Amino acid sequence: MASLVGSRVERKEDTRFLQGKGRYTADINIANQTYAVFVRSPHARAKIKSVDTSKALKSSGVVGVLTGKEIAEDKIGGLIAGWAIRSEDGSEMKVPANPPLAKDVANFVGEPIAVVFAETLDEAKEGAEKVKVDYKVLKAVVDPADAMKSEAIHDGVDKNLCYDWLLGDRKAVDEAFSKADKIIKVDLINNRLVPNAMEPRACVVDYNIASEEITLYTTSQNPHLSRLVMSAFGNVAPENKLRVVAPDVGGGFGSKINVYNEEIVCSWASKKIERPIKWVAERTESFLTDTHGRDHITHAELAVTNDGKFLGFKNETIANLGAYARVFGTVTPTYLFGPCATGVYIIPAAYSNVKAVYTNTAPVDAYRGAGRPEATYTIERLVEKAAMELGMDKTEIRMKNFPTQFPFKQTLVHTVDSGDYVAGLEKAKQMADYAGFEARKKQSEANGKLRGIGVSSYFEACGIAPSAAVMSLGCGVGLWESAEVRFNPTGQISVFTGAHSHGQSHDTTFAQIAADELGVPMENIDVVHGDTDKGTFGMGTYGSRSLTVGGIAIVNACKKIVEKGKRVAAKMLEVNLDEVEFKNGEFVAIKSNKKKTIGEVAFACYLPGQRDEMKSPIPEGDEPGLIESSFFDPANFSFPAGSHICEVEIDPDTGNVKVEKYTAVDDFGRIVNPMIVEGQVHGGIAQGIGQALHENTQYDETGQLMTASYMDYTMPRADNFPEFNLGFTCTHATSNPLGVKGCGEAGAIASPPTVMNAVIDALGGQEISMPATAEKVWEACKAMKKSNAKAA
Amino acid sequence: MKSFNYHAPKDVKDASKLASSSSAFLAGGMTTIPSMKLGLASYKDVIDIKNIKKLSGIKVSGKSVTIGATTKHAEVAASKDVKKAIPALAKLAGNIGDAQVRNRGTIGGSISNNDPSACYPSACMALNAIIHTNKRSIDAEKFFTGMFDTALKSGELVEAVEFQIPEKADYQKHPNPASRYAIIGVFVAKHKKDVNVAVTGAKSCVYIDKDLSKKLSSNFSSSAIDGTEVKSSGMNSDMHASAEYRANLVSLYTKKAVEAC
Numbered sequence A: 001m002a003s004l005v006g007s008r009v010e011r012k013e014d015t016r017f018l019q020g021k022g023r024y025t026a027d028i029n030i031a032n033q034t035y036a037v038f039v040r041s042p043h044a045r046a047k048i049k050s051v052d053t054s055k056a057l058k059s060s061g062v063v064g065v066l067t068g069k070e071i072a073e074d075k076i077g078g079l080i081a082g083w084a085i086r087s088e089d090g091s092e093m094k095v096p097a098n099p100p101l102a103k104d105v106a107n108f109v110g111e112p113i114a115v116v117f118a119e120t121l122d123e124a125k126e127g128a129e130k131v132k133v134d135y136k137v138l139k140a141v142v143d144p145a146d147a148m149k150s151e152a153i154h155d156g157v158d159k160n161l162c163y164d165w166l167l168g169d170r171k172a173v174d175e176a177f178s179k180a181d182k183i184i185k186v187d188l189i190n191n192r193l194v195p196n197a198m199e200p201r202a203c204v205v206d207y208n209i210a211s212e213e214i215t216l217y218t219t220s221q222n223p224h225l226s227r228l229v230m231s232a233f234g235n236v237a238p239e240n241k242l243r244v245v246a247p248d249v250g251g252g253f254g255s256k257i258n259v260y261n262e263e264i265v266c267s268w269a270s271k272k273i274e275r276p277i278k279w280v281a282e283r284t285e286s287f288l289t290d291t292h293g294r295d296h297i298t299h300a301e302l303a304v305t306n307d308g309k310f311l312g313f314k315n316e317t318i319a320n321l322g323a324y325a326r327v328f329g330t331v332t333p334t335y336l337f338g339p340c341a342t343g344v345y346i347i348p349a350a351y352s353n354v355k356a357v358y359t360n361t362a363p364v365d366a367y368r369g370a371g372r373p374e375a376t377y378t379i380e381r382l383v384e385k386a387a388m389e390l391g392m393d394k395t396e397i398r399m400k401n402f403p404t405q406f407p408f409k410q411t412l413v414h415t416v417d418s419g420d421y422v423a424g425l426e427k428a429k430q431m432a433d434y435a436g437f438e439a440r441k442k443q444s445e446a447n448g449k450l451r452g453i454g455v456s457s458y459f460e461a462c463g464i465a466p467s468a469a470v471m472s473l474g475c476g477v478g479l480w481e482s483a484e485v486r487f488n489p490t491g492q493i494s495v496f497t498g499a500h501s502h503g504q505s506h507d508t509t510f511a512q513i514a515a516d517e518l519g520v521p522m523e524n525i526d527v528v529h530g531d532t533d534k535g536t537f538g539m540g541t542y543g544s545r546s547l548t549v550g551g552i553a554i555v556n557a558c559k560k561i562v563e564k565g566k567r568v569a570a571k572m573l574e575v576n577l578d579e580v581e582f583k584n585g586e587f588v589a590i591k592s593n594k595k596k597t598i599g600e601v602a603f604a605c606y607l608p609g610q611r612d613e614m615k616s617p618i619p620e621g622d623e624p625g626l627i628e629s630s631f632f633d634p635a636n637f638s639f640p641a642g643s644h645i646c647e648v649e650i651d652p653d654t655g656n657v658k659v660e661k662y663t664a665v666d667d668f669g670r671i672v673n674p675m676i677v678e679g680q681v682h683g684g685i686a687q688g689i690g691q692a693l694h695e696n697t698q699y700d701e702t703g704q705l706m707t708a709s710y711m712d713y714t715m716p717r718a719d720n721f722p723e724f725n726l727g728f729t730c731t732h733a734t735s736n737p738l739g740v741k742g743c744g745e746a747g748a749i750a751s752p753p754t755v756m757n758a759v760i761d762a763l764g765g766q767e768i769s770m771p772a773t774a775e776k777v778w779e780a781c782k783a784m785k786k787s788n789a790k791a792a
Numbered sequence B: 001m002k003s004f005n006y007h008a009p010k011d012v013k014d015a016s017k018l019a020s021s022s023s024a025f026l027a028g029g030m031t032t033i034p035s036m037k038l039g040l041a042s043y044k045d046v047i048d049i050k051n052i053k054k055l056s057g058i059k060v061s062g063k064s065v066t067i068g069a070t071t072k073h074a075e076v077a078a079s080k081d082v083k084k085a086i087p088a089l090a091k092l093a094g095n096i097g098d099a100q101v102r103n104r105g106t107i108g109g110s111i112s113n114n115d116p117s118a119c120y121p122s123a124c125m126a127l128n129a130i131i132h133t134n135k136r137s138i139d140a141e142k143f144f145t146g147m148f149d150t151a152l153k154s155g156e157l158v159e160a161v162e163f164q165i166p167e168k169a170d171y172q173k174h175p176n177p178a179s180r181y182a183i184i185g186v187f188v189a190k191h192k193k194d195v196n197v198a199v200t201g202a203k204s205c206v207y208i209d210k211d212l213s214k215k216l217s218s219n220f221s222s223s224a225i226d227g228t229e230v231k232s233s234g235m236n237s238d239m240h241a242s243a244e245y246r247a248n249l250v251s252l253y254t255k256k257a258v259e260a261c
């Protein structure tokens, strides 16, 4: 049987998704349900003087109104920060309480204050309008650059500073800098992004009065983790009385990692009002309250020699956490950012210093790439600028500083097990026709246009696991993944995974690997995820971990199935265990060539008794049934890497930037399904181009989100992109038996600097910030014309 | 969205009778429905005018093109007659918003709403359009009275828009990257005697740039307006574009339009 791993199998899930048959949380209705509408703060920062619910309670159809007071009385816990980060001085990070319904102060526009439940959605909305909140508006802290100088917004959080974190050795860096021929400096803004999952957040809660069990259907990337957090910290229900189901979920990008206010409130309230509750976010609520991404202000320096060797690296960053620290909020700008900021280079001395501040804006958390896009942007802008200032070719300077020996001990934290950075960049150059750029530039100039080329070489640490590593870095849980393989008596197989698919095509990829391991057709395999009552446990999907951690748990569980199958088959074939071989779904007695298929063996596993001729096939010491599980905890992160090259053309009269060519060469180790991987890369690049050229989250000085709808927030669209030119190189990961590396985030990690480097190249080195909108580029073109005129 | 009474009258008279200070006509709904959903507007009565046959369709005579109020942008964009008589008008319609918007939005809704960044008002101004309502006929320059404001009185219904066929015309737009409305749009029309340069998106309401129109009237070539400064004073400045940027685009796109004629 030909191996399925490596082939472009069509996506199993497409049948339901492309025919509109997906079943999302908002599609779920429960008899007798009520509808929830949240009363949200219209102010970025305000004291809540009083909340008057009397009129709302009398409003037609209203079943109940709850506020921060009741939730505090019931001792329901708040939202949590999942990682404990220490400051350079050893002190613990400062984390304010984040109650599910704000009781005393509101800290960002959209923060929930109260909730109204009614028989219909319209009645709930009417009721919500009648909740009277008396606010004392306070001056909001909006700009992260000013946060440390502004009034503290949380009690006990001096200077609005969560932590002042250092990774690396300042002294060694100073020494390296003192030996440099040149110091390259950049000041960067990594613009805030709104994740914009296609499906807005939603939850449906059903409280069973008889069993006292709560079932929460929700738009989560990690239902088991949600249950754990809601039980351990939220105090909503004991873990065994809480079932969390995340059915089809329409995109997350990190924004659906967190357990949110609405899920906690509705779960708690369903028990209180003894009615099922349904809540579905409107798009405006998504803009205002989904966790946002990025939002860094960075000053970075690279010490170089005249011949382009890198000696040292400094990174001083202010990271905006928004109003509260959430699950990955504190680790994203530290351990997911700092270590990767030295990029794919040998840099003998480096440090990253990050000050994370609170502001009266929506909380910032992981967003596709989480920290690594910010890291790559920092180092790749520096490297490109170094090439420019030293008059070197931008690919040559990179090659010069690439490691060629693996494992490569990267300066700050990681030991990269495998890679071939030279091969990746060479291939990208070839595919992008790098050598032909000058001719294309001349052609553009003849048409009155400016043309630029940008390169970015990246690596990233993903497959977010090794529990030992993450826990030593401050993570509150271990990040292994589990799987269970149930071989049913009639031959169908259910593969349970703790990973969660919200666009990643696990139904297909995971079925491919299980089919290969078990030697059965893919059609016999059903991948089951997203329900705490079905799968054992799971940490969910983010940080490009599904395949590299969750997929391996499946492989290992399948291997256990085969091992037990062998024992049973040996008994059935009446040979010794070491005389049985498993091949293509069959157990073969090597000497006699007698065979039993894995299906026959599975069936036998469920018939342990003796009758007539039939003897029990279950060997001594084995139990009946054919179900195996595995918890996989890898030895290391996985380290995808690659080089991307982009060409842009700028119309100097309008400032319009057109992405003309985009080439991506990535090393994801062994690839299970090239078509699915290409889709992941496409999506990532699209998001990265969105960040570089289009997406512009803006708060005004009072903390109102100005870009809270698609009329003002520019989502990139198909006509903003050229056809992407994708290539792959392959070095196997050594930290897992499949040799796979994560691929979900790479596109979004590599592309923003690639595009910006091209734009800045076209502008003759003039630096502009993301997003490079038409007007900004037009201003830069004007300045360029002026300085060219002066020079002439 | 608050609940409302839905009406679907079959003729203009009934539609007009149903209208009050707390009603809205529903044409494509591309503006009305989102504003109701967002709670920015609420009406007691919503009067759907799409079933009134008379309001839809395109007629071309020797001198003019008349487009019924409920004719959709996509229909105008695809119309062979419009493409032949005033290709610039078909082009304008074909670049409004996106496919979904073009398949619902109507010309009557567009001009009655008079969004400062809508495209059609500039065509009306440059093509000396006459707006026919159930009460009277109004010249375009008197119709667009201010931001989201028109000469329409309560209960007055646009029935059709009659455009004068020019010798040449072109429409150029710099789309808002998010909404794809016009950051600015310039409609240049060369008639027998004079040239009209109508600008949308730049100010609170569509207007004729008299200076550019005059210069092009005496010499219809892009060089005629070389060096003509378009002043940014009075222009909109928002997070998508400053007044200066808009002013630059107006002169640039006027030239582009003239060159494309």
Ligand SMILES: Cc1cc2nc3c(=O)[nH]c(=O)nc-3n(C[C@H](O)[C@H](O)[C@H](O)COP(=O)(O)OP(=O)(O)OC[C@H]3O[C@@H](n4cnc5c(N)ncnc54)[C@H](O)[C@@H]3O)c2cc1C
Pocket (backbone or CB within 6 Å): B024, B025, B026, B027, B028, B029, B030, B031, B032, B033, B049, B069, B070, B073, B095, B096, B097, B098, B101, B104, B105, B106, B107, B108, B109, B110, B111, B112, B113, B117, B118, B119, B120, B152, B156, B157, B158, B159, B179, B180, B181, B182
């Ligand atoms: C995403 C998006 C992008 C868009 N981009 C563009 C663009 O690029 N260029 C552009 O020009 N427009 C654009 N529009 C506007 C769109 O093309 C419609 O023209 C506009 O929304 C209104 O037309 P409608 O037929 O949908 O009117 P409706 O929403 O049904 O009505 C709008 C208003 O006009 C009134 N009205 C409707 N018909 C009549 C009538 N016959 N007589 C009197 N009053 C009437 C209604 O009472 C209401 O007050 C965009 C809209 C959206 C949502």
